[in-house]
Amino acid sequence: MTSAEMVLWEKLSGSQLGAKFRRQHPIGLYIADFYCHKYRLIVEVDGSIHNQPEIAEHDKTRQTHLEAEGFTVIRFTNQQIYKDLESVLTTILSHMQHPLSGGGGLTKRIIPCLDVKDGRTVKGVNFVDLRDAGDPVELAWQYSRQGADELVFLDITATHERRKTMAELVKAVARNVNIPFTIGGGINEIADADILLNSGADKISINSAAVRRPELINELAAAFGKQFVVVAVDTKYVNGRNMVHLNGGRLITEIETESWIKEAQERGAGEILLTSMDHDGTKGGFDNTLLKKINDSISIPLIASGGAGSVQHFVDVFEQTDVDAALAASVFHYGEILIPDLKHILKENNIEVRI
């Protein structure tokens, strides 16, 4: 080892950074200066010889090959190691993220939810610049401009009145909004979903209909692909157990929440939207205990819902549970939390967001 490599090795040896590094480790035809298998991370230390054009070209070719094989290669000069070891180590650490803590640059998503009845938004909306607070299309457009990552529209009258489609509304949203959106409410069969898909919806969300007839999940996944099927689950804590509820939390079922979510995943759900009815409307924070438990037990994305009251609640839910997305309604509609501010603070807390 060169002396610069010795200096670095003193900090990498013995899993000091949290994972094992090997030195002078052979990878195919190459020998990596330092290699961490857990993160497929190669650290190279370049002496002055690497400034020569032929050597530099060789380094570049080799790096391209290794990256094509899925390795990450980071390089430092001797000077960096001698003069700024701390930032060298920070850089190495930034490439050592837990395999389950979100991948690469995939961001956590912020999702405003709009309740719709007869094609109009129902919950009070208090936006300064809105001409028509009841127009879901204008509201959706505003949210997309603010930096919302996705939108959910729930036709809240659907379950009771068997309202079928919001096709016209969906088309109007798709024409005007350049981010993905999900439609929920009143979807009971393939034909319902088909109309929404062809009107421009990216996903549909099913709730009661899936509980009543779980095969619906399989059918929708087979017809449109998993990525189209969100299973929404309303849960409430009853006698020490989290139980699935229907009709907006008014009707208890005999199904335990965790087992239902696992079944939904097996049947072909592409995503779960989990709403804690105990937390919903309280503005006291998300149900992080339950969300973490569920998130750790499934392999499809999970959207947290119910309880958002402050920016800190969003920081908490991502930090404590690692869910993929957080959904809220009134805090956004009343302007209590502005999405640009929220994302800024999430970023300050090292939570990956799209800004």
Add this chain to the structure above:
Amino acid sequence: MIGIVSYGAGNIFSLTAALERQGIKYGMIHKPEDFERYERYIIPGVGHAGAAMSKLNETGLVPYIKALKKPVLGICVGLQLLTEFSEEGNSNLTGIVPARTLDFGEKIKLKVPHTGWNKVYSDQSATELFEGISNEAYFYFVHSYFVEFNSKFTVAFADYGIKFSAAVKKDNFYGVQFHPEKSGGAGEKLLKNFSHLKE
């Protein structure tokens, strides 16, 4: 004017809406004679790559697509169709781009489908498709299969436990794994760039 290859794989309402927002004119391609009416082509696609390839084969348009000399853009499964093979149903595809489409599920420990906004690192010198778009812009992805990273044809990549092709280019054939029509301003800019692409 852009011709969208119509072969019944998924809905294109959002795509045409995005083109309309950008003031880009488009029409549909159903039969071989339709190709000559357009200067650019888009191959859309969602769902199962093998099933999409069967549908595309049924149209009889594949030989004509392969012979195109003007810019072609495959989106999502439309990109995957340009490759040689997909692990989804072990399907043979058009083979226009010599790369394979692989299954995330067996290679990473992360959640699948890869759903959401991911950072796309683009090589601006390799293509004008990303002109005026930040080198680390976010685009919206929804997919379970990915086109492998290829040092020759990958012009933009993303990282999801494994580095994969976010965009490829071979001659006049382009493909993007993300959905430009759902990727905010960056996606709209990319569609605009494609519509202006030099032949």
